[in-house]
Amino acid sequence: MPRASRPRAIARASVVPNPAKGSNTTPPARLQFRITSSTIDCSMCTLSSAPVGSSSRNCAWVASSREGRGRGMTGSVPVAATRTRYPARMATVRTRNINWREIEEAAAEQLVHAVREVREESPDENIHGAVFHAFYGDGESIRWPMVAVGTEETLAEMVDDGDDDASLRWSGPDFEYNVDPTGELDELASRVEKAAAASGDFDKWVRVYERFQKCFPKAAKLARKQLVADKAVGKAFIAVAMDEAEELVPPSLTKAQLRMHFPHYDAEEMERIRLAALPVEQRIAELLPAAVLSDFEGPLVEEYDDLLVACGAAAIPSLVSVVRGEQYPEGSLTAARILAEINITTPEAVDALYDLMRNEDADINARSWAAAALGRLERSDLILAIVPDLPAEVVTRGIHGPIGPFRDHGAHRSxxxxxxxxxxxxxxxxxxxxxxxxxxxxxxxxxxxxxxxxxxxxxxxxxxxxxxxxxxxxxxxxxxx
Incomplete structure (x- = not known):
């Protein structure tokens, strides 16, 4: 197996709806983006649906890159995908002509074959793990993931180059050894794709795709069991299915393996439990800076804003104070977005958003998000009443807000x-x-x-x-x- 040059910016993304039938849905080999703190400047991305000048901490295209993942990026928005949680409904997915066990076994064989090739080519290297990665589904196409095999020696080379061990140890796109799926595996993916398309409904399509993804943690366990039994690897070896949001990781491993190799999962769960136990006022006080400040560090950096949205009406007064600049003024843009996602119209919220939209001293991006939030709260009339007094960008982004892709996050009106x-x-x-x-x-x-x-x-x-x-x-x- 030849050593591939290290993949850099992009792996294939998670569920990314693509409305243009027949269009090329493969991400470009190199996507230009700029990351500041934990947000992406979406205006540099030709694939982004975000208005010019906006930014997001969520991007399906950037999420799998080292830099993006290190800054807390995810693969959920700006496209209209939802986070995969594998609810109980997964067990009820029924598709004709799909043998899920066959897919699990084929995936396990793919990983076993890749590890054995690396072992044969580089017998002196210590294989520490293998990763299914580059999962891709766009609402139309489904592709079989790649397998990457990691060794301590190639990891050490990357660390010597100045990269961080912790961020690369399970980063499939950065491994030296990457194996594309065979034609037979692509045919299996095509079969799943056809079954998903036959559902005739996007939500059902997503459920079929999620069921497909769910095969790979099981395959990882099957493959590891076989490789350890054959003494191709040591008992410390693990195999992992790694989607951008890392939601396939826990079912790939035992609890002990998860604690050892992905300790942040324990920290995350403990933090969720701690926050849930707090009185709602105290929970909001802790979540507010975590949600609205882009440079906030914490175990739930990808979830704080969602947790604040879940507080509902109780969070509105605190968010209004941020929009007004009374606290955390640099978070006014995010606070406006979260008010839109809570989607409860109150006089205080409307007044604060209106004032921010009209504030000529405020950043144009923050003004535009305030306008979009007003639109989502069904107060577009306030925008239309003063169109001549507003920059065109503020008007257009405000009016577009209730029908754009960001409305799919949180509650929304008809x-x-x-x-x-x-x-x-x-x-x-x-x-x-x-x-x-x-x-x-x-x-x-x-x-x-x-x-x-x-x-x-x-x-x-x-x-x-x-x-x-x-x-x-x-x-x-x-x-x-």
Whole structure:
């Protein structure tokens, strides 16, 4: 097996809906992005649905890179994917012509074969583990993951180059030895892909894809058992299925292995339990800086904002104080987003967001997020009433907010093209600006079943941006082919 050059920025992403049938869904070999603290400048990404100038700590394309993972990136947004939690429903997934046991055994054989090849080629190297990685599903295509094999010797070389041992030990994209799936494995993935497509519904497609992913932790255990029994590896060897959010890691390992190799899981669970036991006011006080400050360090760095959203109405006064700059003023943008995700309209929240949107001394990005939050709280009327007084970017991002991909995070109101139609009718000079932000990447939203009639009506709109949005959203829902 030849040693591959070390993969650098990108592995393949998790569930990333792709509405453009037949389009090339493979990420580019090298994606330009800029990371500041724990956020990504989305405006540098041609695939991003985020408005120009916005940033996110979540990106499916960047998440698997060393730099991205080290900064707390995940693979969930800005695209319309949800975090995989493998609920009990997984056991109820039924698909024709799919033998899940066959997939588990084929994956186990893939990993065993890869490890044995490395052992034969480099008998003096100490193999410490193997990783399934580069999982990919986009709402249409499903691809079989790669296998990477890690040795202590190649890890030491990377550490000598100045890289960090802890961040690379289980980073499949950075391993020297990477093995692509065979044609037979690709055919198995194609079979799953066809079964998922036959469901005719995106949510069902996701469940089939999740069931496919669930095969790989089982395969990792099967492969390790065989390799240890054959004395191809020592008992310290582990095999892991590694998706971007690392949600396949725990079921790949025993509790002892998880504590030894991924101790942060213990720390994370202990922190969740501790926070859940706190009175809600105290929990909010602890979560607030963790959620709104991008440089906050903690065991749940990817979850703090979601935990604050879960506090609901009780968190609104604290978030309002951040939006107003009374505490953690640098967190006003994130606080506006979280208010939108809680999605409870209160006079205090509306007033604070309105003032931030109008504040000419505030950052344009924060003003735009405040406008988008107002839109999501069904107060687009406040934006439309002062369009001449606002920068075009603030207006367009605010009106687009309730129908854009970020509305899929947290609670949201029903799809309504009314505010966008009003803006286009009364301020036709803004149409090119709307076209600009609604053609960069995937700017649709996930439709609830009761929103399908509204989207279908949007297909008859006189404005192309509305027709395109409706078409893309319906394709994701598999209503249009």
């Amino acid at each position: 799809l309504d093209y009314g505010p966008l139609e009003t803006a286009l009718r009364e301020y036709p000079h803004l149409e090119p600006e709307f076209e600009k932000i609604m053609t960069r990447g995937s700017t649709y939203c996930r439709l609830d079943r009761d929103e399908i009639p509204t989207a279908k009506a949007g297909l008859e709109s006189p404005w192309g941006v509305i027709r395109n949005h409706a078409s893309f959203s319906l394709k994701v829902r598999d209503v249009l082919k």
